[in-house]
Amino acid sequence: MDLRDLHWLVALAEHGHVTGTAESLEVSQPALSRALARMERELGTRLFERVSSGIVLTPDGEVALDAARDIVARHDQLTRTLADRLDPDSGTVRLAFLDSMSTSLVPRVLREFHAAAPAVRVLLTQEPHHDLVRDLESGAVELAITSWLPKGRFGWLPMQEERLVLVVPSTHRWRSRRRISLESLADEELVTTPRGFGYRGLVDDLMAAAGVSPRVSFESADLATIEGLVAAGLGVAVLPEQFVGHNGTIGIPLTTRSARRTIGLTWRTDRELAPPAARFVDFVGARGPARG
Amino acid sequence: MDLRDLHWLVALAEHGHVTGTAESLEVSQPALSRALARMERELGTRLFERVSSGIVLTPDGEVALDAARDIVARHDQLTRTLADRLDPDSGTVRLAFLDSMSTSLVPRVLREFHAAAPAVRVLLTQEPHHDLVRDLESGAVELAITSWLPKGRFGWLPMQEERLVLVVPSTHRWRSRRRISLESLADEELVTTPRGFGYRGLVDDLMAAAGVSPRVSFESADLATIEGLVAAGLGVAVLPEQFVGHNGTIGIPLTTRSARRTIGLTWRTDRELAPPAARFVDFVGARGPARG
DNA sequence: GCTTTGCCATGCGTGAGGCGCATGATGGTG
DNA sequence: CACCATCATGCGCCTCACGCATGGCAAAGC
Numbered sequence: 001m002d003l004r005d006l007h008w009l010v011a012l013a014e015h016g017h018v019t020g021t022a023e024s025l026e027v028s029q030p031a032l033s034r035a036l037a038r039m040e041r042e043l044g045t046r047l048f049e050r051v052s053s054g055i056v057l058t059p060d061g062e063v064a065l066d067a068a069r070d071i072v073a074r075h076d077q078l079t080r081t082l083a084d085r086l087d088p089d090s091g092t093v094r095l096a097f098l099d100s101m102s103t104s105l106v107p108r109v110l111r112e113f114h115a116a117a118p119a120v121r122v123l124l125t126q127e128p129h130h131d132l133v134r135d136l137e138s139g140a141v142e143l144a145i146t147s148w149l150p151k152g153r154f155g156w157l158p159m160q161e162e163r164l165v166l167v168v169p170s171t172h173r174w175r176s177r178r179r180i181s182l183e184s185l186a187d188e189e190l191v192t193t194p195r196g197f198g199y200r201g202l203v204d205d206l207m208a209a210a211g212v213s214p215r216v217s218f219e220s221a222d223l224a225t226i227e228g229l230v231a232a233g234l235g236v237a238v239l240p241e242q243f244v245g246h247n248g249t250i251g252i253p254l255t256t257r258s259a260r261r262t263i264g265l266t267w268r269t270d271r272e273l274a275p276p277a278a279r280f281v282d283f284v285g286a287r288g289p290a291r292g
Numbered sequence: 293m294d295l296r297d298l299h300w301l302v303a304l305a306e307h308g309h310v311t312g313t314a315e316s317l318e319v320s321q322p323a324l325s326r327a328l329a330r331m332e333r334e335l336g337t338r339l340f341e342r343v344s345s346g347i348v349l350t351p352d353g354e355v356a357l358d359a360a361r362d363i364v365a366r367h368d369q370l371t372r373t374l375a376d377r378l379d380p381d382s383g384t385v386r387l388a389f390l391d392s393m394s395t396s397l398v399p400r401v402l403r404e405f406h407a408a409a410p411a412v413r414v415l416l417t418q419e420p421h422h423d424l425v426r427d428l429e430s431g432a433v434e435l436a437i438t439s440w441l442p443k444g445r446f447g448w449l450p451m452q453e454e455r456l457v458l459v460v461p462s463t464h465r466w467r468s469r470r471r472i473s474l475e476s477l478a479d480e481e482l483v484t485t486p487r488g489f490g491y492r493g494l495v496d497d498l499m500a501a502a503g504v505s506p507r508v509s510f511e512s513a514d515l516a517t518i519e520g521l522v523a524a525g526l527g528v529a530v531l532p533e534q535f536v537g538h539n540g541t542i543g544i545p546l547t548t549r550s551a552r553r554t555i556g557l558t559w560r561t562d563r564e565l566a567p568p569a570a571r572f573v574d575f576v577g578a579r580g581p582a583r584g
Numbered sequence: 585g586c587t588t589t590g591c592c593a594t595g596c597g598t599g600a601g602g603c604g605c606a607t608g609a610t611g612g613t614g
Numbered sequence: 615c616a617c618c619a620t621c622a623t624g625c626g627c628c629t630c631a632c633g634c635a636t637g638g639c640a641a642a643g644c
Contacts, residue, residue: 001295001367018592028633033592035631043374046563049431050592052640058431059386060374067370071363075293078359082335082352094351139341139350271338310621320604325621327602342621344611 001042003075005035006068009047012036013065017054039064090119091276096135097145099126099222104242105160105263106145113283120276128221129198136268142277143267148198153270157281158289162240164206164259165251167230174252181255182210189217189235191226199223202261203238210256262289293334295367297327298360301339304328305357309346331356381411383568388417388424389437391514396534397452397555398437405575412568420513421490428560434569435559440490445562449573450581454532456498456551457543459522466544473547474502481509481527483518491515494553495530502548554581 008025015021018036022029036055040047047061057065085091097106110122125132125141135141136154145159166185168174174184185207193200207213217235220226223243230237231247240261244251265284267273273281300317304324307313314324328347332339339353349357377383389398402414417433427433428446437451458477460466466476477499485492499505509527512518515535522529523539532553536543557576559565565573 003293003295019590029592030594030634031632033594037593038631043371045374045378045566046431051430052591054591056430059384060377063373063377064370067366067373070366074359074362074366078356079335081355081359082337085352085355086337092351138343138348139338274337311619321621322605322623323603325623329622330602344620346620 001039003072005039007072008032008035009039009065009068010072012048012055013057013061016056020054086275088120088275088279089117091274092121092123093143093274093276093280094123094125094141095143095145095280096125096127096132096141098129098132098147101145101263109145109159109284109287112287113280116283117276117279120279122280136266139268142273143265143280145263145265146198147261147263148202153268154266155269155281156264156266157284158262158264159284159287160263160289161260162242162263163253164238164261165241165244165253167227167237167239167244167249167251169231169233170248170250171233172236172250175250177252179255180252182206182259183212185210185214185236186212188214190214191218191220191229191235191237192216193221193223193226194219197221199261206238206256206259264289293331295364297331299364300324300327301331301357301360302364304340304347305349305353308348312346378567380567380571381409383566384413384415385435385566385568385572386415386417386433387435387437387572388419388427388433390421390424390439391418393437393439393555401437401451401576401579404579405572408575409568409571412571414572428558431560434565435557435572437555437557438490439553439555440494445560446558447561447573448556448558449576450554450556451576451579452555452581453552454534454555455545456530456553457533457536457545459519459529459531459536459541459543461523461525462540462542463525464528464542467542469544471547472544474498474551475504477502477506477528478504480506482506483510483512483521483527483529484508485513485515485518486511489513491553498530498548498551501550556581 008021008027011021011025012018012032015024018033019029022032025032036048043060043064045060045064046058047064048055049058106124110124113120113122125135127135129146132141132144132146136144137152166174166180174180190203192203218226218229220229223239224246226237227239227243227249228247229235231249238254238259239251241251265281267277267281272278300313300319303313303317304310307316310325310328311321314321317324328340335352335356337352337356338350339356340347341350398416402416405412405414417427419427421438424433424436424438428436429444458466458472466472482495484495510518510521512521515531516538518529519531519535519541520539521527523541530546530551531543533543557573559569559573564570
């Protein structure tokens, strides 16, 4: 049973003539006549009575017509729903980002995007980066705002560069330093993220470039938590500057100019983005990266 | 879009593997894989994400799945409804009969049929014979209980034979006759049905066989009305004996033994009867004609 | 009463497209 | 590193729906 046949059935019932219906449907009269015969064969009953002036519904035909209307309407609703979701002006984009980024960048970008595309719904998900990659790969989200480019076929668009600073407790001996070098950290205890996290790789690379390997005292996946650990005197940390000070820590700029992390938008490139998501990418690309 | 494809879509979502679903649906894996690609092409979006362990629904896929479930369910409901209607044990039969027959024969037959097939619904229509033929031809009713075999392709099964008697007012000079011949009517004024009615042809044939042609004083399509006209002294009539006496008329048996009318069941033979209607016909055939 | 006209049904040839079989591409696993 | 699962795809076949033309039938018109 073809949905088009059901649509034709509704048209036949509303029109009352095979020939006239065929014209309005822009199919040949034999095609429609055969389609009707096909449906009657499949349903096992006569749907229309053939009279000299055309066709009239049988009682069974009315039963079938009701169902045909319902089915056609439900199918129309489906196509409209999907079209809405795919419409770059009114669709939906599913965006995930790290919990730690909810404070400044994400709200600002979303506010600007909403002004540019007010009818697009944005479904937000905050989650640890591990789940984020998984959801990105599974298609549960289309876009992710993260701080590193995942391995594999992913697009990447930088959105913001964040300066990394050394974070120390307010009682630390370096509390009054205006600048400090990474080399100075050789004997410090470092609080950072666990291995396997993208941010850990970034910090490790910086340390390796400076020729130092500080001892890691505590690890946390959450940068805000790391700042709290530092405030509690459990070590020092290298964090983006916006994490400084919430718990009374002090941030000291690093002499290493490349001590930055880049926040960017990423998405799968092995299949085409839905139009609303593509529009979000275009928007971010036109907006350009901001300095944080 | 084929309904079978939607059914396959539901199965795919419930199973999670193309290969396994193909086995349970008893189609080849390529056929199912192509059907999925076909639906995704028609709907313009990815419905499943392909992962190493099989397939998982995308958000768009969940939208489509909901619609697919609804549509498949509605179609199942349609087929079940039609099957019920066509089931000779639980279906529906639409039966029409003349108003004048509602008194004895029809209730008795229906009571017996209902005992034999308690789950079959009978939709009754009482209407003038003109509408009855029209509805029979249009398919609005499947069976009709009438007193003559319509011209054309109709089946016929006698149900009851009714003796015709001469009906006279209680003041008529023949009021005490035990029997009377049709020839005696030569000078009487006759009340009968209009030309074109089946009953009129029956009476006319009887008169012609007897070699008389009484003058027709009044005509009415309704036999009960005719009896009333006779009671009012407007003439005599030849009627089935069960119409005698309601208004004080007297019925006198006719010497002509063939003065009977046959009540029977009729139906169109140019297409097959639905099983419940066929069952009714079989029931009436097995019951055999009764003498009225 | 016969012709005409409008219905729907059907025979025929063509073409699109879905299916099954076999094979390819890809990622996880022992 | 080979093996085994997954889904995708090239190929040939065959079904089947379509359009064109025609047929059958009944009602309307002259």
